Amino acid sequence: MKTTAGDPTLLLQLRNVTKRYGTFVANDGVNLTLEQGQICAILGENGAGKSTLMKTIYGIQQPDEGEIIWNGDKVAVTSPSVARNLGIGMVFQHFSLFETISVVENISLTVPGTLPELAEAIRQKADEYGLDVNPEAQVHGLSVGERQRVEIIRCLMQNPKLLILDEPTSVLPPHSVQQLFGTLRKLSDRGVAMLYISHKLEEIRDLCHSAVVLRQGRVTGTTNPRNASSADLARLMIGQDIPTARHAEAKPSCEPALKVTDLSYENPDPQGESLDNVSMVVRPGEIVGIAGVSGNGQSTLARLLSGEIKLADTIADQIEVFDTPVGNVTPGKRRKLGLTFVPEDRLGRATVPNMSLSDNVLLTAHRAGLVRKGLIRRRTQANFADECISSMDVRSRGRHSIASSLSGGNLQKFVLGREILLKPRLLIVSQPTWGIDVGAAAMVRQKLVDLRDTGTAILMISEELEEIFEISDRIHVMYHGKLSASVQARSVTAEDVGRMMMGEFDQTMRAA
Ligand SMILES: Nc1ncnc2c1ncn2[C@@H]1O[C@H](COP(=O)(O)OP(=O)(O)OP(=O)(O)O)[C@@H](O)[C@H]1O
DSSP states (O other), X not given: OOOOSSOTTOSEEXXXXXXEETTEEEXXXXXXXXXXXXXXXXXXXXXXXXHHHHHHHTTSSOOSEEEEEETTEEEOOOSHHHHHXXXXXXXXXXXXXXXXXXXXXXXXXXXXXXXXXXXXXXXXXXXXXXXXXXXXSBGGGSOHHHHHHHHHHHHHTTOOSEEEEESTTTTOOHHHHHHHHHHHHHHHHTTOEEXXXXXXXXXXXXXXXXXXXXXXXXXXXXXXXXXXXXXXXXXXXXXXXXXXXXXXXXXXOSSOSXXXXXXXXXXXXXXXXXXXXXXXXXXXXXXXXXXXXXXXXXXXXXXXXXXXXXXXXXXXXXXXXXXXXXXXXXXXXXXXXXXXXXXXXXXXXXXXXXXXXXXXXXXXXXXXXXXXXXXEOHHHHHHHHHHHHHHTTOOSSOTTSBGGGSOHHHHHHHHHHHHHHTOOSEEEEXXXXXXOOHHHHHHHHHHHHHHHXXXXXXXXXXXXXXXXXXXXXXXXXXXXXXXXXXXXXXXXXXXXXXXXXXXXXXXXXXXX
């Protein structure tokens, strides 16, 4: 007779799972149970140990202590392929797609089948679950939101019994979230269990049957999220109520910090996002929010503004920073004019993953007195890194920590801190609080408002409507490469902006 180590009616049991990185305990004696079909939220602040726990279940790393019991049997999940064979799938927070090949080629790396068969299967899954994905698209041309859809589809194609989702909705627009939830509920009805990491408490209340709260690597509570308010969940997680940003009326000056005039860009990649006659102005002392579903041109706009993509000399004046045409100059020259930039991809574009935090500050802050006569001033560098860590409450083991060892939200806070500390005259920021827990997100938004109040012009690209409304003074909406005229944030409702996000804006209105 087969001996069972655990309860065979449970799909998954974790017993006393402990994971250490050196002397640091990231998961400390974690116990957890999951039944078939159960959707369980994993809640916790940035750095609480959520991703670490999921990586252990998915076999990316081994626990130092404790047991994993699967369908009643103790298992050693020694690799992700062992996990997949057991029926465990994972959608990652940091994407694991190869940039230089297509969607279907990426999926063929883990799912058997010929490319035409897989392309057809992808189309079917995409249809079934309302996830808009083109199997032939090249991954490098996809926005973060689109990449996330690919990750989700790849997982679903393996028909998992347990699906681990690490912040799957962080860049999905509201209607796609509802479609995804429809999908996840369908999967749950068919017996698929889910571990669901999210910082979005309303979504957790909407979707999940149970919630486990982690603090400093330990389970500190379990609750039924449907019987708790979002404020209750936040309190369980961060130990206090969530503050909201204090946001007095903006007092922008007249002279634009950033002026974009009739900017069009034909993306050479047929799957990439193009821009169609985009015009806008951002003035010192105001926050201008760009709302929109990802994939509508925001990432192309951000690349053009930062200098990652350059314009021809003849149209360089389509982008002006403090009256200087910059469309054709390097990011470095734009930075010299006082522009700083926080891209949405914090690991790939904003930091060098295998360098320390201390060295990562040099990437953009080298002009702030950190380098003199070609030599790095180590003390100044260390002070800058320390201030960045303390001012943004970056949970790490200090400036010598390697960037990729930080939890996603903490790395995001670090990147933002680095750019804010440079006291920019113009800050362009994409998805500022992506992956940041509710307490820290409130802190970040407050920092942006405070920076605005010192006279900085801020352009914020965000898919989070709540965030757009919380701190923007004026709002534009992007749709299919076009930008709406701006509206005063206080004069519109979320429904109005939601409709604009679906393309219902007057095309004849252009921003002044
Ligand atoms: N490879 C590693 N080496 C050293 N420390 C690590 C490593 N991976 C994670 N950590 C640390 O373990 C802790 C838990 O990180 P983890 O990514 O699990 O947090 P999280 O709860 O998922 O956070 P977030 O909400 O920001 O994603 C963090 O302090 C992090 O710095």
